[in-house]
Amino acid sequence: MEILKDLIYNTGKPLSQFYQWLHKLWAGFNFPPLVLDIIIQFIVAFVIFIFIALNALWIIYYERKFSAKLQIRKGPNRVGPIGLLQTVADTIKLLIKEDINPVKADKIVFFIAPGIVFLATFLSFLVIPFGNGLIVADLSIGVLYLIAVSGLAVIGILAGGWASNNKYSLIGGLRSAAQIVGYEIPNMIIILTVVMLAGSMKMSEIINAQSGYKWFVFYQPVAFLLFLIASNAEINRAPFDLPEAESELVSGFITEYSAMKFAFFFLAEYTNLFIVSAIATTLFLGGWQGPVLPPFIWFIIKTYAVVTFLMWIRWTFPRIRVDHLMEFSWKYLLPIALINLIITAFIIKITG
Amino acid sequence: MINYIKNIITGFISLCEGLWVTLKHFFRPSFTLQYPEQRPKLPLRFRGRLVMPVDKEKNDNRCTACMLCVKACPNHSIAVEKLIGEDGKPKPKASKYYYNLATCMFCNLCVEACSFAAIVMSDEYELAVYEKEKLNLELVSEKYNLTGAKEKWWQSKFKEEPGE
Numbered sequence: 001m002e003i004l005k006d007l008i009y010n011t012g013k014p015l016s017q018f019y020q021w022l023h024k025l026w027a028g029f030n031f032p033p034l035v036l037d038i039i040i041q042f043i044v045a046f047v048i049f050i051f052i053a054l055n056a057l058w059i060i061y062y063e064r065k066f067s068a069k070l071q072i073r074k075g076p077n078r079v080g081p082i083g084l085l086q087t088v089a090d091t092i093k094l095l096i097k098e099d100i101n102p103v104k105a106d107k108i109v110f111f112i113a114p115g116i117v118f119l120a121t122f123l124s125f126l127v128i129p130f131g132n133g134l135i136v137a138d139l140s141i142g143v144l145y146l147i148a149v150s151g152l153a154v155i156g157i158l159a160g161g162w163a164s165n166n167k168y169s170l171i172g173g174l175r176s177a178a179q180i181v182g183y184e185i186p187n188m189i190i191i192l193t194v195v196m197l198a199g200s201m202k203m204s205e206i207i208n209a210q211s212g213y214k215w216f217v218f219y220q221p222v223a224f225l226l227f228l229i230a231s232n233a234e235i236n237r238a239p240f241d242l243p244e245a246e247s248e249l250v251s252g253f254i255t256e257y258s259a260m261k262f263a264f265f266f267l268a269e270y271t272n273l274f275i276v277s278a279i280a281t282t283l284f285l286g287g288w289q290g291p292v293l294p295p296f297i298w299f300i301i302k303t304y305a306v307v308t309f310l311m312w313i314r315w316t317f318p319r320i321r322v323d324h325l326m327e328f329s330w331k332y333l334l335p336i337a338l339i340n341l342i343i344t345a346f347i348i349k350i351t352g
Numbered sequence: 353m354i355n356y357i358k359n360i361i362t363g364f365i366s367l368c369e370g371l372w373v374t375l376k377h378f379f380r381p382s383f384t385l386q387y388p389e390q391r392p393k394l395p396l397r398f399r400g401r402l403v404m405p406v407d408k409e410k411n412d413n414r415c416t417a418c419m420l421c422v423k424a425c426p427n428h429s430i431a432v433e434k435l436i437g438e439d440g441k442p443k444p445k446a447s448k449y450y451y452n453l454a455t456c457m458f459c460n461l462c463v464e465a466c467s468f469a470a471i472v473m474s475d476e477y478e479l480a481v482y483e484k485e486k487l488n489l490e491l492v493s494e495k496y497n498l499t500g501a502k503e504k505w506w507q508s509k510f511k512e513e514p515g516e
Contacts, residue, residue: 068382069377071377072377072383073383074386312374313371316370332360
């Protein structure tokens with residue numbers, strides 16, 4: 001009974017006990033411990049991959065239903081009960097489609113680009129705390145690692161846009177690069193504010209600093225809003241979906257992609273939405289903390305609340321104009337974030 | 353500087369207004385009509401394809417082969433053959449009423465031209481067929497029966513007239 005309770009409310013403890021027990025067992029056979037670690041890492045990576053796939057399936061279905069509600073439509077309701085299997089059917093269709101390569105495309109870069117984009121999202125899962133101790137690696141520079149890894153995606157998008165040998169793809173990729181670089185700076189300053197409040201870059205310590213309902217969203221409401229705006233721009237979602245603006249660029253950097261490669265871009269896009277919401281939950285909404293329910297459930301509830309808010313924004317606002325895009329970042333987001341940072345620093349210094 | 357802050361505040365308020373509109377939409381029932389299972393409720397004067405309904409009192413159609421509809425049709429979709437009696441003279445009655453669905457544009461001019469309410473636009477709107485020949489219809493032998501409110505509306509065209 002005690003173990004079951006630990007497993008639900010304090011997952012880190014039994015997991016590390018199990019890990020040590022495995023190592024002891026392994027040492028009994030006289031195998032090198034490195035091999036066991038590699039096997040465990042593969043299993044963890046596989047579990048994360050399964051989670052990403054299932055989560056993307058669900059989140060796409062959820063977005064389609066939610067946008068249908070906002071537009072007074074019904075949404076998918078034919079495949080399976082209330083349309084639940086619609087995304088499964090779409091995925092199968094995507095996977096069995098012909099994989100088209102443009103004749104003049106740069107074959108190798110064209111092939112690698114979706115991999116890089118997916119890799120960036122996949123690596124971000126390393127430091128997301130799903131529950132009490134339910135985190136793959138609790139790095140001491142967790143937040144910094146997250147920023148560094150999410151910046152990787154721009155390489156993939158730019159490479160994909162360039163390798164397609166298509167003017168729309170190239171413009172989309174360049175726009176994406178400008179956008180991600182432009183919005184990463186206010187984003188980092190906002191995260192710095194939170195790090196200053198928590199006094200650590202470690203994910204578990206940021207969450208511990210918010211225990212007892214001292215969620216940072218109550219101290220930093222402006223920073224929370226700015227974070228949502230900036231990260232929404234970073235994951236290329238409407239109203240900041242300029243890199244794939246249908247009315248101007250066909251489909252931006254994914255114009256030439258089809259089948260499996262397109263599926264990877266799509267998967268990365270929707271998983272990025274989840275990751276951004278998970279980061280917002282961790283930094284501002286107290287992470288997995290909450291009464292009665294298990295930490296994992298609380299984490300999912302809070303994350304999906306943020307996901308819903310981002311979808312609500314997406315399906316309400318029209319796309320921002322290209323010349324307003326940079327103006328918005330440099331003239332509005334950055335000064336407000338800086339002022340917010342300075343005021344927070346002063347208050348922390350005064351109150352000790 | 354004042355303009356800058358004003359910009360931020362008005363922008364924020366207008367964004368909130370937009371969110372409020374979609375939030376209200378969220379709680380409305382959907383407008384979607386799931387077509388093959390659910391059918392739209394058609395208005396009384398809906399213009400589907402042309403039919404020549406059977407008048408149940410006469411147990412025959414009301415056409416007199418006056419050719420007004422043929423002349424009214426801007427696309428020449430209608431052709432009428434008069435009934436030739438046993439005495440070799442044409443009778444005021446149509447033996448064949450040819451109607452070409454492919455060229456009809458549902459303008460209702462033939463129905464308005466008809467002095468005897470012999471033809472009427474029906475409620476049928478699923479008119480796609482696989483062969484082109486099936487679009488050439490012959491209305492006299494079809495013996496179409498109107499039902500419900502549409503029939504009452506059609507009968508009111510000729511029943512309320514004095515002398516009938």
